[in-house]
Amino acid sequence: MPEPNDEQFEAYLRSFHPVDPEPLPLRVKRHAAGAQHRSALAVIAVACLAAAALAVIVLPRNPRSTNEPLATLIPSDVSSKAAKTGTSVPALARLALDDHAAFVEFMADKAESQFPQMKSEQSALRVLAKQQESKENLR
Amino acid sequence: MPPTDQSMPPVEGLYRQYGGALLLFAISICGEYGRAQDAVHQVFLKLMETDSLKNALDPKAYLFASVRNALLNDLKTRQRNVPINADRLWFKPPDRDHVAELNLRRALQALPEDQRQVVVLHVWGELTLAQVAEILSISANTAASRYRYALTKLREVMLMKESSNA
Numbered sequence: 001m002p003e004p005n006d007e008q009f010e011a012y013l014r015s016f017h018p019v020d021p022e023p024l025p026l027r028v029k030r031h032a033a034g035a036q037h038r039s040a041l042a043v044i045a046v047a048c049l050a051a052a053a054l055a056v057i058v059l060p061r062n063p064r065s066t067n068e069p070l071a072t073l074i075p076s077d078v079s080s081k082a083a084k085t086g087t088s089v090p091a092l093a094r095l096a097l098d099d100h101a102a103f104v105e106f107m108a109d110k111a112e113s114q115f116p117q118m119k120s121e122q123s124a125l126r127v128l129a130k131q132q133e134s135k136e137n138l139r
Numbered sequence: 140m141p142p143t144d145q146s147m148p149p150v151e152g153l154y155r156q157y158g159g160a161l162l163l164f165a166i167s168i169c170g171e172y173g174r175a176q177d178a179v180h181q182v183f184l185k186l187m188e189t190d191s192l193k194n195a196l197d198p199k200a201y202l203f204a205s206v207r208n209a210l211l212n213d214l215k216t217r218q219r220n221v222p223i224n225a226d227r228l229w230f231k232p233p234d235r236d237h238v239a240e241l242n243l244r245r246a247l248q249a250l251p252e253d254q255r256q257v258v259v260l261h262v263w264g265e266l267t268l269a270q271v272a273e274i275l276s277i278s279a280n281t282a283a284s285r286y287r288y289a290l291t292k293l294r295e296v297m298l299m300k301e302s303s304n305a
Binding site for chain 2: 006009010013014015016017018019020021022024025
């Protein structure tokens with residue numbers, strides 16, 4: 001330290017520089033806002049991807065016009081084969097929306113081919129009804 | 140003092156230029172690093188919101204006065220005086236002489252508060268004694284005499300510390 005002399009002593013004191021304060025909290029806020037912005041963008045991107053994936057799964061893969069009835073989109077031999085082996089729920093829903101009469105007819109055919117005959121003597125309903133009737137007669 | 144960056148907004152430039160001296164001045168008033176820094180931040184954030192600095196005749200003196208007012212208001216609400224906390228560095232010492240930094244800090248702590256404020260404003264705030272008088276609401280003569288007393292005491296204490304360390 002220099003010997004007593006006001007100017008020298010002042011110069012010595014000035015050789016010590018005050019420490020700098022931390023950055024203004026505004027900058028921290030800006031960074032936080034930037035991080036929030038990035039998070040929001042990431043969420044939006046994920047949502048878009050999810051929506052795109054859902055669309056790929058749900059929507060028909062045939063790129064032709066959706067206004068065209070399903071019956072005309074499926075060749076007759078294919079549709080008859082589908083009628084024999086069963087059809088997917090979305091295709092049936094489309095058929096119901098596009099051509100209600102064809103849908104009813106298709107379902108009736110299905111019912112006849114796959115469900116037990118209700119009208120014959122061996123119909124399960126008839127057998128049950130007969131059993132019930134005989135029980136009542138016994139009482 | 141670091142030069143003001145022309146590309147920065149004016150208030151941030153002032154913060155960079157005077158932040159250190161303002162922080163030291165705030166510590167010399169309240170004795171706590173954290174509260175001192177809060178006060179400096181508070182003043183600058185308010186300046187950014189209100190842009191009141193453009194109406195100030197002497198922006199530098201206005202900044203020191205604003206920090207002092209912020210701290211005095213804080214002291215009023217808290218109704219207490221806190222002894223100066225010597226844990227953190229106040230200065231970047233020349234040649235990394237941390238013993239000298241500690242001696243200076245202790246010498247400043249030993250000064251009465253009114254003298255400490257005058258010497259901090261004049262030496263590290265680089266304000267004239269007239270500006271110091273204006274900020275502290277005292278006469279120029281009072282500021283000058285406080286400064287002389289402060290300098291004498293500082294020198295005595297630092298010489299004493301140096302001889303005891305030797």
